[in-house]
Amino acid sequence: MTNKAILVSFLAILAIALTLNTVVAATNSTGFVDITGVNINGVSASTTTPAVAGEVSDTVPVEVFFVANQDVSDVKVKVSIEGYKDDISASTPRFHVVNGSEYVKRFSIQLPSSMDLDNLKEGLSVHVEISAKELDSVDADYAVEMQRDLYSLNILSVDGPDKTSAGSTVALDVVLQNNGNSRMDNTYVKASIPELGVERTVYFGDLSPSEEETYDNIRDANNKVLYLSIPRNAIPGTYNVIVEAYNYDASTTVKQKLVIEGTQSGVLPTITSKAIAVGEETTFDLVLVNPNSRMVVYSIVPETVQGLTVQASEPIVTIGADSSKTVQVKVKATSSAQEGTHLITVNVNSESGLEKKVDFTVNVEKTSTSTSNVTGVTSGSNTVLILTVILVIIFVVLLIVLIVLLTKRPAETEEFGETSYY
Incomplete structure (x- = not known):
């Protein structure tokens, strides 16, 4: 009797287990596809732990495996990482899936840079979504643990003019950061224009991944100004300005354009x-x-x-x-x-x-212009002299006539009157 009761109980438990398994299977198969696996950088990814290790700015392959539960058209697979300054995503064109078939879609995505990380290490999720028109999407998140490089320098900015002229001096304001996991001692920054044979190197000191309370002068970033003297004989054109930051363990380089204009005159x-x-x-x-x-x-x-x-x-x-x-x-x-x-x-x-x-x-x-001018002036002067003499003569004659007329006395008139007889 006891054995029979035990057997009945065992059969009941087995029936319940089979029922639950069927329910779970039915639940997992409610979507038009099932995601069977995701590989990130060749490592099988999990929605929880363990997380896939990721290094900053690495471009990694992502593989998405799935099975179709029905015939569907206009299917699209997309992988993305959200929550950062720049959008990180990749997707497939739309395609058709057949019920019962297994599929794999491959992508390449670039992981966030060290500038996007607030801490030395940081967890993120790679979101996988499979969608189709007029059907509910199937999606899941897979864990990635980001970490900075052991030794790494990052040039945050290079501020300088876009244009200048030959013979002038260009000022470059450079901001350098230690974005690695270890302290970087004796860092330098060199700015150069190789085509002109111009360069300048400045000592930036020691940089720590975070500010050190023991040393006030050691920080995670530093900025200084470098001055480049453009030769006076520099040919007008566009040149490359190369800024390199380095120490014994690491180096990094950025490049920008500088237009040298001709001298205005x-x-x-x-x-x-x-x-x-x-x-x-x-x-x-x-x-x-x-x-x-x-x-x-x-x-x-x-x-x-x-x-x-x-x-x-x-x-x-x-x-x-x-x-x-x-x-x-x-x-x-x-x-x-x-x-x-x-x-x-x-x-x-x-x-x-x-x-x-x-x-x-x-x-x-052939003839001197000054001689011609003198001759012309002399002829003009003679003419004026002759006219002056003539006018003087006329004036003298008129003056004599006037004097004669004024000095001549008029003749006395005879008076005729009546004769008186006594």
Whole structure:
């Protein structure tokens, strides 16, 4: 009797277990697919523990295995990591699944960077979602334990100008952080422009993963300014500025663009045409303007002209910031100069090369222009003298006539009256 009761109890328990298993199986199969497994970076992932270890900024493969419970179209699989500054996700195009078939979809995602982690280690979830049109999605979260590198440096920012000019100085404000798990001693930052052969290195000191209470001067980040002097003869164009942070254990590099513009200048000729005779000399004024915030050096180079001697009063001219200066270009017609118009070209150069070509014209005449002017003045003077003499003579004659008329006494008139007889 006792044995029979025990057997009945055992059968009852087995029936209950089978019923529960059927219910659970039915519950797990309510979706149009079942997720049978997820591998992250080649490791089987779990929704709880143990978590898959992840290193900052690593790009890892993700594999999603699932079984279809019915025929469905427009199916899409998506994996994502949420809760960070940048969205991390990947998805498949829409596809069709057949009931009872097993599928695997593969992705590559980049894990968060060290800048996204608040602590030396941090847990996150990789969310897997399988969706279809007009059906409930099937999803699950899989655990990943993030950790920083043992030794790692991160250049948080490099602030500097995008444009500059040759001969100027560029200031780069660099912020460096220790985003590893260990203290970084004796860190340096080097900024360079390889195409110009320019570089500068600055000592940044010791950096700790977190602020150390024992040493006030050791922090997890530091910033300093590096100054790069651009050569005066730098050719205008776009250059790479490379900033490298390093110590004995680690290094990192960032790159940014710098545009070097040509020197701004103004070359203003005044009078551009004159006439001279053989053997005579004349000058042209050339105004040089420097609108830059630094000193600029100009060179004045006249081109050779047959029969003419051309030279600048100052072949090398130094002009301060926001200033101007006038330079004279002297032109002399030698005895071999031919009569006619001659073109004179003057090249104005700065540190960055040719700034402007200035053209003057000189008309060479056989007769001296000054002699012609004197002859004309002399002829004019003689005419004025003759007219003056004539006017003086007329004035004298008129004056004599007036004097004569004033000094002549009028004749006495005879009076005729009645004769008286006594």
